[in-house]
Amino acid sequence: MFDGYTSSELMSIFAMQGFAGLSLFSVFVLMALGLTIIFGQMGVINMAHGEFMILGAYTTYLTSGFFQSYLPGLFGGYFFVAIILAFLVCAALGALVEWLMIRHLYHRPLDTLLATWGLSLIMQQAYRSIFGAREVGVDLPDWMMGAFQVTDMVELPINGLFVMIIALAIAVGLYLLMYRSGYGKKVRAVVQNRPMAEAVGINSAGIDRATFALGCGIAGIAGAAFTMIGSTGPSSGQAYIVDTFLVVVFGGAQSVLGTIVSAFGISQAQSTMEFFLSGSMAKVLTLLVVVGILMIRPEGLMAVKVRR
């Protein structure tokens, strides 16, 4: 397929393709991190993860509308405010959901699955009633549109770079939180041995709520970031949820590092195959490989070794 192209053209395309793979990687990381820490901590599979992301997107939409109406001078910077708001709104709703619903269902994984799925339907319908069934367009400040012209052929989309930076920041922040803070120590203790952690005085219910809120908050940030590249509508969250589960399960459902490795593997495989095959076939092949590896390693790539 490369007949008739000069080597410099090919180099540029490969550079851009590498960038495409990396930006897919950061999208996957953003999607999956929130889900991973919730699952790792509490064994709860949050089927409403996609809807929390869309809540973040709608928060961004409302923030952008607010800035346009009342603070047009600061519109260029509204996105940073929106990200923080998206985190807070989603985390608050997450804490509420944990308190009302999830905490009554611990140790009943199938019931949490159903309950959070029901929650996702309720949230979708709520969006439809509040914002209308049509997708909303989120206006972006001018500086976030367009691309960096690196060479004549190589253009790097600014929003792709931006998503990468957010993903990196959250991954680093999460690492510091989990491995360098008192809260993180408690979380890891609860994950490894809940009764023992409780016996030494860790408030595991409080840790659970904080973790659920944190996971939902990260979903909100992801949703805010995705307004740059995707659609914002009542059922847009559904588009992300399958990939998210794929990444989390493949990575070994409880390991943050595993999630990142798995996101990298899947994104590179997919974007490379997409380049040589049609998009649908690339997806099929990626799924086949993942299924094959999971048959050999049912725990996923990096399972946390825990004594059971």
Place this chain on the structure above:
Amino acid sequence: MGTTDIIAIERSFEKGLNFRKSLMALAASFMLASAVQAATPSTAEVNTTGLAVTDDTVTVGILHSITGTMAISEIGSVQAEKLAIDQINASGGVLGRQIDFVQEDGASDWPTFAEKARKLLRQDNVAAIFGAWTSASRKAILPVMEQYNGMLYYPTFYEGLEQSPNVVYTGQEATQQILASLDWAAETKGAKTFYLLGSDYIWPRTSNKIARKHIEDMMGLRVVGEDYYPLGHTQFNTAINKIKLKKPDVIFASVVGGSNVAFYKQMKAAGVDFTEEDPLLLTISVTEDEIRGIGGENVEGIYASMKYFQSLDNANNKEFVAAFKEAYGDDMVIGDVTQAAYLGPWLWKKAVEKAGSFDIDEIREEFAGIEFEKAPEGYVRIHENHHLWSKTRIGQAQLDGQYKVVFETEELMEPDPFPEGYQ
């Protein structure tokens, strides 16, 4: 949950209801006038098959998704059908009878569509069903329509390869939408190479098959790439790189749904300015409705091939747009399918009046040649294959989310659901 949503939608229709009330008053005065002129034909005469027809009303069904993922697309069709029914009632109804409607929710779920269609036909005995949007929902309804001999008025442009005696297709079939636009791209824009890109399901695949045949066999030009992505796909960076490598003159796009938003935003972010027309983007899937979600700044400059644009400059359309906005609010936009849905009740009325009967079998005999001069798209006529003769137009997307019409076929395009040489 479903009920709250219906309440919310009803609420948003409240403006429409007020509008309906005033129309009703108008209708009453009309009816007085017409009662003096001619007695309406007796029910026994116009209804021999047990349809829901009384001496002064006739009941029809509206069957679209107002909940679930397709609600975004189908609500416009519901609004248009209700508007048409209101207007027909205001002008005296059908055979002297006012139209009542029963609305059912297909809930974006194909078995539900079949179930509700059965309910409308068997329990409500409706005289016509205006509904379905996706091909999948139409295919689900089809056996029910044929089993109980109903008549469905289907509004969406679709892939063709179907011709049921129990369906009237008021949107365009694939050849009508595609062929003229490809010819236009080659003749007006000098296009030589084409890149076909679509979502992965029957409509884009069939459309691109037709497009490829036409480009390669009829026009003698080249297709340099053909690519499909799963429904709901949100990452198009690789697709965009492939397009940049192939450097086609025209990207022929049939991406749908949420993927549309992702695709155009990422094209824009990758530094593609569609107004430069290098490459030129020609789509068959982005109506004014979709642009609301994508954002005008992301699609400015693309071309769309449809039979209707809200900006069409003719008296019928101005009246239609004004009535639509009056009923549903000034910020409404009207896309191709919404207009096609509006045609349904009107074409049904014409067929009933020509047949002098509500009976499905009587109406079916009369379809061929029925004209609707007041169509917002200008003029349409029903072909004996139950599709519409209509013009194909090409519009260029503007920053404000409207299309500017840059081309229209001189003649009405003949509907050809089973195109020879294209399969």
